[in-house]
Amino acid sequence: MDVLDLARAQFAVTGVLHFLFVVLTLGLAPLVAIMQTRHVITGKPVLERMARFWGQIYVINYALGVFTGLVMEFQFGLSWSGLSRYAGDVFGAPLAVETMGAFFLESTFLGLWIFGWGRLPRWLHLACIWLVTLTAYASAYWVLVANSFLQNPAGAEVRGDHLVLTDFGALLTNPTLVFALPHVLGAGLFTGSSVIIGASAYQLFRRTREWEFFVRSLRVGVVGALVGILVTVGFGFAQFGPVGQIQPGKFRGAAVGTSLGFMILIGELALFGVLFVLTPLLFRDWLARWRWIHPLLMLVTPMPFIAAILGWLVREIGRQPWIVYGRLTVKDAMSPGLTPGMITASFVAFTAVLGLLAVIDYVLIARTVRRGPAAATLGAPGQPDPAAPSSPCHPQAAF
Amino acid sequence: MDILWLGVFALLLIGYFALEGFDIGIGMLLPVLGRTREERDRLVAGMAPFVLAGEVWLVAVAGVLFGAFPHLEGETLFALYPLVVGLLVSWVIRDAGLWFRRRLDGRAWRAFWGGALCAGSYGLALTWGLALAALVQGGPVLTPLGVGYAAVVVGVFAIHGRRFAAWRAGGPGRTGRALLGSAALAAVPVAVPLAVAAPWLLDHVAPSGTLRVLTLVILPCVPVMVAAQVWVWRAFGRRARAGVGARVPSFF
Numbered sequence: 019m020d021v022l023d024l025a026r027a028q029f030a031v032t033g034v035l036h037f038l039f040v041v042l043t044l045g046l047a048p049l050v051a052i053m054q055t056r057h058v059i060t061g062k063p064v065l066e067r068m069a070r071f072w073g074q075i076y077v078i079n080y081a082l083g084v085f086t087g088l089v090m091e092f093q094f095g096l097s098w099s100g101l102s103r104y105a106g107d108v109f110g111a112p113l114a115v116e117t118m119g120a121f122f123l124e125s126t127f128l129g130l131w132i133f134g135w136g137r138l139p140r141w142l143h144l145a146c147i148w149l150v151t152l153t154a155y156a157s158a159y160w161v162l163v164a165n166s167f168l169q170n171p172a173g174a175e176v177r178g179d180h181l182v183l184t185d186f187g188a189l190l191t192n193p194t195l196v197f198a199l200p201h202v203l204g205a206g207l208f209t210g211s212s213v214i215i216g217a218s219a220y221q222l223f224r225r226t227r228e229w230e231f232f233v234r235s236l237r238v239g240v241v242g243a244l245v246g247i248l249v250t251v252g253f254g255f256a257q258f259g260p261v262g263q264i265q266p267g268k269f270r271g272a273a274v275g276t277s278l279g280f281m282i283l284i285g286e287l288a289l290f291g292v293l294f295v296l297t298p299l300l301f302r303d304w305l306a307r308w309r310w311i312h313p314l315l316m317l318v319t320p321m322p323f324i325a326a327i328l329g330w331l332v333r334e335i336g337r338q339p340w341i342v343y344g345r346l347t348v349k350d351a352m353s354p355g356l357t358p359g360m361i362t363a364s365f366v367a368f369t370a371v372l373g374l375l376a377v378i379d380y381v382l383i384a385r386t387v388r389r390g391p392a393a394a395t396l397g398a399p400g401q402p403d404p405a406a407p408s409s410p411c412h413p414q415a416a417f
Numbered sequence: 418m419d420i421l422w423l424g425v426f427a428l429l430l431i432g433y434f435a436l437e438g439f440d441i442g443i444g445m446l447l448p449v450l451g452r453t454r455e456e457r458d459r460l461v462a463g464m465a466p467f468v469l470a471g472e473v474w475l476v477a478v479a480g481v482l483f484g485a486f487p488h489l490e491g492e493t494l495f496a497l498y499p500l501v502v503g504l505l506v507s508w509v510i511r512d513a514g515l516w517f518r519r520r521l522d523g524r525a526w527r528a529f530w531g532g533a534l535c536a537g538s539y540g541l542a543l544t545w546g547l548a549l550a551a552l553v554q555g556g557p558v559l560t561p562l563g564v565g566y567a568a569v570v571v572g573v574f575a576i577h578g579r580r581f582a583a584w585r586a587g588g589p590g591r592t593g594r595a596l597l598g599s600a601a602l603a604a605v606p607v608a609v610p611l612a613v614a615a616p617w618l619l620d621h622v623a624p625s626g627t628l629r630v631l632t633l634v635i636l637p638c639v640p641v642m643v644a645a646q647v648w649v650w651r652a653f654g655r656r657a658r659a660g661v662g663a664r665v666p667s668f669f
Contacts (some may be wrong), residue, residue, distance in 0.1 A: 077668070081516040085509045091479055092505055096498060099491025106487020107627045114484020114631055119638040121480075122473045126645040129469030132668050134652060186630045353495045364502045371506055375513050382520050395519070396668055 024361045025097040025352055028368065032093060033334075034327055035372055036086035039379075041326045043083050044158060044203060045210020046076040047151040049242055051144075058144050064231055067391050070135075072214060072235070073147075074396040075383055077132060082372075082379045084125070089368050091117075096364065098341070100351035105342050108174045108183045109167055116160035124153035135397030158206075159199055166195035169333070170264045171342050181345070193260035197253045198333075204249030205329070208288070209322040211242030215296075216319030217387040223312035231391055233306045240296045240305065247289045254285060254329075265343060268336035277335070281328035284321050291318075418628045422485040423618055427611050429481060431604045433474035438603035439596075440464050440471055442578020444511055444538025445571065447531060450582055454524070457531055461518065462667030463585040466653035468515060470646055472508075484631050489621045493552070500548045500558050507540025515669050539571070546570035549610045570606050577603040587655060 019027070050073045057065035091113070094101060102110065130138065131146035138146070167174070173188035174181040183189070218236040226232055261268055269278055299305035337343050341351040386394070443450070443464050451457030483490045494501050514534030518527055546567025551558045580599040583591045622628070 078516070078520070081512065085512060088476070088508060089505050091476070091483075092494060092501055094483065095490045095494025096501060099495045102483065102487045102491040106483065106490060107623050110483040110485075110487040110490065110623065111627055111630055111634075114480040115634050117477045117480025118635050118642065122477050122642055123638070123645055125473045125476075126470045126642075126649060129466055130645070130649060130652060132469075133466035138652060182624060183627050183630060353491065355495070360498055364498075367502060367506050371509055375509070378513075378517065382517070395666065398666060 021356055021358050021361055022349055022352055024358070024365055025356065026348065028097065028361065028365045029090070029093055030334075031365075031369055032086055032090045032372065033330070035376055036083065036090055037326060037330050038323055038376070039079055039083035039086065041202075041206050041209045041323065042079050042213060043076065044154055044206030045208065045242070045246065046072060046079070046213070047147070047154050047210075048207065049210050049214065049238060050076050051147045051151050053238065054144055054147055058140055064234065067231060067394075068235060068238075069147075070397045071231075071386075071391040071394045074394045075213070075217075075386055077128075077396060078379060078382050078386065080128065082376055085375060086372055087121075089372065097353055097356060097361065098351045099353040101341055101346070103180065104346050104351070105167075105171070105174070105181045108171070108181050108189070109164055109342075111183065111186075112160045112163040112167070112189070116157055116164070120153045120157035120160055124150055124157060127153065132396065136399060155203060158202060162195055162199050162202065163190060163192070165333075166192040166198065168341060169194040169337055169343055171345055176345070181342070194257075194264060197256045197260065200249055201253040201257065201329075204246050204253060205322065205326055206246070208243055208246030208250055209326065211239045211246055212319050212322045214239035215243060216316050218306075219312035219315035220387060221390060222306055223309055223316070226390065228391055233303055236306050237300060240292070240300055243288075243292045244297055247285070247292050251285050251289050254282075265336065269332070271335065271338075274332050274336045277328040277331045281325045281332065284325040284328075288318075288321065288325075418625055418632065419619055419622045421632065422481070422622060422628055423615060426478065426481050426485065426618070427608075427615075429474050429478045430607055430611060433471070433478060434604045434607045435600040436467070436474060437471040438574045438577040438600070439581035440468050440578070441511075441538045441541050442574040442576070442603075443582060444514075444534045444578075445542065445575055446578050446582075447535045447538075450579070454527060457527075458519075458667075460582055461515070461531075461534070461669055463582065465515070465667050465669035467649065468512075468669070470649040472512070485623050485628060486618060486621050487623055487627075489618070497548050497551060497558060500544050500551065503540060504544040504548065507537045507544060509537075511537025511541060513537075519667070519669060538574075542571045542574050543567045546606070549607060553610045553613055566606070573599075573603045573606060585655065593655075 050069055053065055053072065054069035056062070057069055094113075127146045127149040131143065131150060134143050134146060137143075166172075167189060170192055171181065172192045173183060173185040173190075175184045214235055218232040218239060221228065221232045222236070269275055296305060299308070299311075305311065339347050339349065341348045443460055447457055447460060451460045482493075510533050514530045514532070514537055518530035518534065521527075544567075546569060547558060547563045549570075550560065550563035550566040554560060554562065577599040580596050584593065584596045623631075
């Protein structure tokens with residue numbers, strides 16, 4: 019592999035890892051927010067325990083989304099400085115807005131939510147998780163604005179040797195954006211719901227003592243999956259119109275065609291299964307009572323993740339060899355002077371660290387599911403706070 | 418408009434050093450300040466609510482660099498390639514230490530991720546020092562001056578971390594003003610290069626059309642950003658600790 023291949027592979031590995039975690043973050047955030055809202059309104063303890071348990075899974079997953087996102091953001095400068103030289107005046111703006119107007123707030127409010135259990139007033143604490151959801155969605159919007167610009171450089175003109183921003187409105191209403199955003203948010207909701215369904219099925223199959231907890235969770239999961247898959251499939255097919263006009267050759271390659279085929283297969287099977295099997299079986303909680311169906315539900319949990327990666331591959335491989343479609347090639351965007359030594363060393367470092375942490379993260383999520391809600395530590399009441407001084411002669415007062 | 422965005426950039430970078438410096442400092446000093454596991458738990462729990470709100474300042478720095486100084490973004494990050502890679506790896510390892518440390522109870526598990534937290538914090542301070550020196554010198558990534566500067570950054574972060582730990586623990590003389598003083602000290606190593614580089618930064622600012630759009634979209638977010646940060650310090654500051662929620666165990 020030459021330097022270009024390595025730089026592309028590095029970005030692809032980081033991007034795939036990022037997307038695996040982010041797609042779950044996007045889906046679990048609103049579901050946890052709904053659980054907590056229902057608790058605050060009805061006061062039912064089981065709903066609070068649900069928000070804490072699924073919230074803990076959400077938070078463990080969130081960590082890897084951040085790690086991989088940081089590495090991706092800086093890779094633009096490390097490997098692809100030609101992109102910022104040619105299109106930075108346009109492409110940089112949505113990314114700047116994403117960091118300040120979305121991620122900055124998301125992370126700050128998430129800190130308030132994680133550490134604010136039992137400290138903040140109930141309604142303000144609830145507001146935090148909704149603000150986290152809102153800013154996560156805003157983040158998805160701005161990242162997709164930037165990505166859609168690469169697919170279809172709307173709102174920009176060539177001046178001399180680079181692009182300048184001429185029409186911000188056109189950038190924000192890019193035809194490759196308007197159907198892709200709900201498609202991605204729907205896929206997130208479907209993924210989050212699938213994880214809740216799979217984990218609940220696991221616990222129910224093991225004849226959990228937390229029957230009510232997981233029956234309720236299963237219902238939330240199925241309703242979320244129904245909404246999610248309808249939105250995903252609907253807006254997925256809706257994209258063919260604009261993409262066919264803007265990027266006519268997009269689906270021609272073998273890799274793109276295969277990915278697209280498998281993704282559509284997963285999507286349609288999922289739509290069929292959720293619509294005609296899972297949803298009707300909510301009647302009298304048959305889905306929760308029929309144990310033979312639970313291993314099947316566990317088995318299909320990875321499917322939405324696979325579909326999400328395939329969809330991402332279609333979108334990004336389909337624009338090759340362009341980084342900015344029709345304007346700048348990936349090859350020309352690579353940092354001049356990037357050597358095989360540099361890219362190999364950073365590739366190994368990023369992949370080793372992020373890959374290892376991703377595996378550990380999934381093990382921690384699986385362990386959280388296995389141990390069940392009684393062991394959830396997020397917002398757990400009743401133990402003394404290690405941050406509070408235990409006595410006046412605290413050891414830290416010594417310095 | 419150019420001056421405004423230079424100011425935003427400088428404010429975010431200085432804010433990062435002042436607000437994240439103590440987290441990095443505590444991470445470095447974890448084995449020294451926390452002799453027992455309980456002490457280390459208490460130290461980490463003390464900084465935990467502030468980390469997420471502190472590190473986002475650097476994410477915003479990167480965003481503003483890309484949005485308002487797009488030509489510098491590629492040029493600078495590429496020039497500092499090994500340092501940026503080192504900084505990112507350190508950052509991820511430090512954060513993994515924080516997120517994973519309390520997920521399991523085993524002694525070896527906690528010790529390992531405590532070690533990651535400490536090593537990652539040193540990595541962050543050292544790569545920042547080397548990077549700032551290389552930027553000012555406009556030269557190679559490893560110079561004697563760079564090594565000295567890295568030692569300075571480690572030193573001021575350590576002082577800042579110690580002050581924060583003392584402030585969290587309470588007691589007479591551990592005032593917010595002392596913490597503010599060490600925050601100012603932690604910001605010096607970045608404020609000086611920023612002042613030196615200001616004309617160069619102004620030369621590379623994005624065209625006014627881009628800046629207008631950035632101003633229009635981001636300005637309305639600024640009050641919310643400030644309010645969220647103030648809320649963090651009010652909710653988790655020293656005075657708030659005596660409240661009901663003080664009995665909730667820390668997640669980090």
